[in-house]
Amino acid sequence: YSLTSIPDYYGIDSLLTEEHKLIRQSVRDWVESFVMPQIDHAAQNHTDIPNLMKELGQIGALGPYIPVEYGGSGLDQISYGLIMQELERGDSAVRSAASVQSSLVMFPINKFGSEEQKRKYLPKLAAGEMIGSFGLTEPNHGSDPGSMETNFKDMGDHYLLNGAKMWITNSPLCDIAVVWAKNEEGKVQGLIVERGMEGFTTPETHNKWSLRASKTGELVFNNVKVPKENLLPGVTGLKGPLSCLNSARYGISWGVIGAAIDCYCTAVQYSKERKQFGKPIGSYQLQQKKLAEFLTEITKAQLLCLQLGNLKNEHKATPAQISMAKRNNVKMAIDIARESRQILGGMGIMGEFPMMRHAANLESVITYEGTHDVHLLITGLDITGINAF
Numbered sequence: 001y002s003l004t005s006i007p008d009y010y011g012i013d014s015l016l017t018e019e020h021k022l023i024r025q026s027v028r029d030w031v032e033s034f035v036m037p038q039i040d041h042a043a044q045n046h047t048d049i050p051n052l053m054k055e056l057g058q059i060g061a062l063g064p065y066i067p068v069e070y071g072g073s074g075l076d077q078i079s080y081g082l083i084m085q086e087l088e089r090g091d092s093a094v095r096s097a098a099s100v101q102s103s104l105v106m107f108p109i110n111k112f113g114s115e116e117q118k119r120k121y122l123p124k125l126a127a128g129e130m131i132g133s134f135g136l137t138e139p140n141h142g143s144d145p146g147s148m149e150t151n152f153k154d155m156g157d158h159y160l161l162n163g164a165k166m167w168i169t170n171s172p173l174c175d176i177a178v179v180w181a182k183n184e185e186g187k188v189q190g191l192i193v194e195r196g197m198e199g200f201t202t203p204e205t206h207n208k209w210s211l212r213a214s215k216t217g218e219l220v221f222n223n224v225k226v227p228k229e230n231l232l233p234g235v236t237g238l239k240g241p242l243s244c245l246n247s248a249r250y251g252i253s254w255g256v257i258g259a260a261i262d263c264y265c266t267a268v269q270y271s272k273e274r275k276q277f278g279k280p281i282g283s284y285q286l287q288q289k290k291l292a293e294f295l296t297e298i299t300k301a302q303l304l305c306l307q308l309g310n311l312k313n314e315h316k317a318t319p320a321q322i323s324m325a326k327r328n329n330v331k332m333a334i335d336i337a338r339e340s341r342q343i344l345g346g347m348g349i350m351g352e353f354p355m356m357r358h359a360a361n362l363e364s365v366i367t368y369e370g371t372h373d374v375h376l377l378i379t380g381l382d383i384t385g386i387n388a389f
């Protein structure tokens with residue numbers, strides 16, 4: 001499909017600045033030239049995309065809102081969202097790589113790190129010369145990270161870290177991991193663990209049917225000696241990791257619009273070209289209903305994100321508002337991926353078209369960063385004041 005067919009049904013572009021549109025265009029162009037030609041191969045073969053992080057660094061997609069003095073681009077939250085949208089039009093694995101590095105690794109170092117930590121890690125992370133991962137989830141504690149078992153003890157001149165994290169994006173590739181663990185008082189704190197520290201391993205998780213172009217694995221800590229200067233000094237408690245999630249969930253809300261757009265545009269074009277019973281399938285009411293509903297849902301999701309971005313720029317977005325957008329938009333995108341695949345009939349199962357890949361990817365996206373049901377419970381709590389977890 002032509003990039004000019006990407007929908008802006010409510011003229012939302014008129015609410016963006018010229019800078020926003022330029023940023024979006026440059027990421028869109030990069031996705032067309034770098035991601036699209038190789039993404040099906042990477043996903044089919046369950047391999048990562050060579051040089052992805054450095055490329056993402058070069059286009060400014062790593063830490064877009066991190067201050068320029070630490071290697072970021074100092075952009076606003078709408079720019080961050082638009083970048084995520086364009087990356088995920090390519091593939092959720094590409095957006096995931098940028099999400100984790102930006103919101104889950106650079107964000108906590110920038111917000112909770114010491115000046116030395118910021119100077120040591122942020123510029124390299126922004127350039128993609130260093131790859132970060134984020135360890136919150138454990139084998140026995142996913143939706144309920146507050147029950148985590150990973151812990152560290154103060155040994156005088158260092159900390160001793162023990163435990164394991166599971167389902168960690170980019171763990172097999174990472175140079176550093178921001179790891180959330182309990183101190184001796186049972187309070188959650190963040191530690192920067194570096195590859196090469198004795199007792200730290202990152203086994204890969206194989207055989208995924210989803211996010212196949214992204215590496216996932218474990219972070220295992222067996223008496224790892226972590227230097228004291230690697231503790232994030234600025235936060236104690238679960239609100240540390242959860243505030244990173246606010247940023248990542250916000251980016252996902254935008255990102256999945258990109259996946260939905262890729263499916264929608266592909267389906268519109270196919271429905272006009274493919275003929276059955278002597279007429280294009282797009283001339284039949286059943287197919288038009290699908291397309292009309294896709295466009296309606298994409299438009300609603302775009303408006304939700306734009307206003308959430310405005311609130312975020314003003315530091316007014318609440319975690320519950322972000323949960324609503326993450327939950328609504330991921331469901332919107334996975335529904336569009338599944339339904340649009342049907343419009344392509346048998347062709348819809350093929351790698352030449354993106355629907356199966358997006359639909360399979362979105363099974364992870366609807367689970368990570370808080371499951372669909374967990375976000376509903378967060379909204380329920382916000383409405384009633386009653387915790388139903």
Ligand code: TGC
Nearest residue numbers: 096099136142143146169237238239242243319368369370
């Ligand atoms: P609860 O008692 O509600 O809260 C504990 C403390 O945290 C504060 N808090 C938040 N702070 C900032 N932002 C938020 N969104 C926050 N939500 C809660 C809260 O105020 C409290 O602070 P304080 O000072 O009183 O101690 O927590 P709970 O134990 O009842 O648990 C509920 C919760 C929030 C953990 C649950 O709702 C939840 O969100 N579970 C989902 C876990 C999750 O999202 N994991 C994601 C792992 S990372 C990931 O998936 C990366 S995928 C990346 C990719 O590849 O793109």
Ligand code: FAD
Nearest residue numbers: 134135136137142143167168169364368369370371373389
């Ligand atoms: P569980 O918490 O065991 O949930 C299982 C089911 O029970 C879900 O349907 C859930 O909604 C439901 N449930 C749970 N509690 C309740 C309740 N109170 N009421 C009703 N229903 C409930 N984590 C990281 O820390 N870093 C990463 O980089 C990362 N990357 C990931 C990449 C991939 C590809 C995947 C799949 C996951 C990743 N995760 C990561 C982990 C992800 O955040 C967790 O999978 C997610 O939070 C859910 O945890 P769980 O898998 O343990 O499911």
